[in-house]
Amino acid sequence: MFLDSVTQVASVPDLLRLLAVPVFAWAAYHDLRTRRVANVTWLPLFVLGAVLLAVEGWAALSAPAGSFERYAFTVRAVVSLGIVAPLGFLFWRLGGFGGADAKALIALAVLLPTYPTYYLPGAVLPLEPSSLGVFSLTVLTNTVLVGLAYPLVLGVRNLLAGHRSVLMFLGKPVDSAVVDAEYGRLLETTEGRSRAGLDLDALRMYLRWRGTDLRALLDAPEAHRDPTSVGVTSAPGDGAIEDERVATDGGAVVSDVSDAQAARAETDASSAEPFDDPWGAAAFLADIDGDAYGTTPDGLRAGIEVLVERDRVWLSPGLPFIVPMFVGLLVAFVYGDLLFAALQAVGLV
Known part of the structure; x- marks a missing residue:
């Protein structure tokens, strides 16, 4: 029946x-x-x-x-x-x-x-x-x-929040220090606006590979820019957002660069010669299995430099x-x- x-x-x-x-x-x-x-x-x-x-x-x-x-x-x-x-x-x-x-x-x-x-x-x-x-x-x-x-939904949300920009229909503004908690792609490079900015999955892979986090990198950029500061590396994963960040030293998230290194690098930054591989970007991409979502060494460096230079960046969350x-x-x-x-x-x- x-x-x-x-x-x-x-x-x-x-x-x-x-x-x-x-x-x-x-x-x-x-x-x-x-x-x-x-x-x-x-x-x-x-x-x-x-x-x-x-x-x-x-x-x-x-x-x-x-x-x-x-x-x-x-x-x-x-x-x-x-x-x-x-x-x-x-x-x-x-x-x-x-x-x-x-x-x-x-x-x-x-x-x-x-x-x-x-x-x-x-x-x-x-x-x-x-x-x-x-x-x-x-x-x-x-x-x-x-x-x-x-895009219309994004534009209306940005308009209501007071974020008026030519990018308001493509993305949203986010504090640089917390972009690693977002999915998407930066809409900015060191040369200006771009739809081909750094993929944030690739950024998370890079940070896990170095065994550090974004806040530590932004606190001591010159020390991290030096490729010799890259120590023991870890598996980068696939770039997914994890509930827990990389932890060492008894569970506290720490930088891979010591305070002494950071202070010395910041002091000597103005007189230092340009690095062959700033941020260790090329070493990262050469070491991992895969291409980190099409990211190039120059693209990774440009994305990190934008985050260092600016307190807030526009990113495309994508749909x-x-x-x-x-x-x-x-x-x-x-x-x-x-x-x-x-x-x-x-x-x-």
């Missing part, structure tokens, strides 16, 4: 597709908090999508040759798997996506090639399906439109792509295709 009542709302495949909602909710929460999503998160969606694709594909191909059912399923599956899924891989290769973002989009392409239908009292969801009928493409366009609203993707998914299930509805409203479709 219960199964009969449930299947009157939607087909079993369409009901199973709703499992994407809690998975994406969990992923969006973790992406927002840590900017990291475990690879295993997407495995259930890949498996479920492959099974449903096989079941519905068999049903569609069993229809008479030339029938609309067979034609529609084939076109939608080809667009979803042949266009939407490769876009995720392409954006990742170009650096526009993180690995989790690409896997999330590919999972949607496999799980949602066609529009689901849900019969509720007084309504059939989605309310505004697109004429093409590729549900994963609808989720992607919804995601882009939701993401476009993010984890899975967050607007989750919102776009919810909108797609309930309302449908925002872009198609907008184009329809102005008479373009």
Whole structure:
């Protein structure tokens, strides 16, 4: 009896597709908090999508040759798997996506090639399906439109807080001494504003490698600038924010530079010769396994110099792509295709 009542709302495949909602909710929460999503998160969606694709594909191909059912399923599956899924891989290769973002989009392409239908009292969801009928493409366009609203939200928040700048739609101002507790990228270099400033994950990796923290570095910049001050190094990790900072000497966070070294370096700074490797930046990148999110020695040095020179800096917190993707998914299930509805409203479709 219960199964009969449930299947009157939607087909079993369409009901199973709703499992994407809690998975994406969990992923969006973790992406927002840590900017990291475990690879295993997407495995259930890949498996479920492959099974449903096989079941519905068999049903569609069993229809008479030339029938609309067979034609529609084939076109939608080809667009979803042949266009939407490769876009995720392409954006990742170009650096526009993180690995989790690409896997999330590919999972949607496999799980949602066609529009689901849900019969509720007084309504059939989605309310505004697109004429093409590729549900994963609808989720992607919804995601882009939701993401476009993010700069406006940033701008309004900065305006209300009194932070007026040409960067107010791209980032937020943060005290230099606490940027290591933020995710994102500096919007400033020693040469001015830049969208290619230091990645803060790379900064945290560098600090852990040196066994120090940002406050100690800012308190004694000349001593830390000297590459010979780098002593025993540690594993840098992946740059994620940790609850506890690097601790030594009985649990107290301490600098890798002694007070005597710091005082001597500050006194001799004006007469010292330029260092071959300021801050030990090149040594850091040569020592670690990986590229620290594309950071170069010059980029690392420029970011640190900005933090030393300025009490407050602008940084781009970024919007984890899975967050607007989750919102776009919810909108797609309930309302449908925002872009198609907008184009329809102005008479373009």
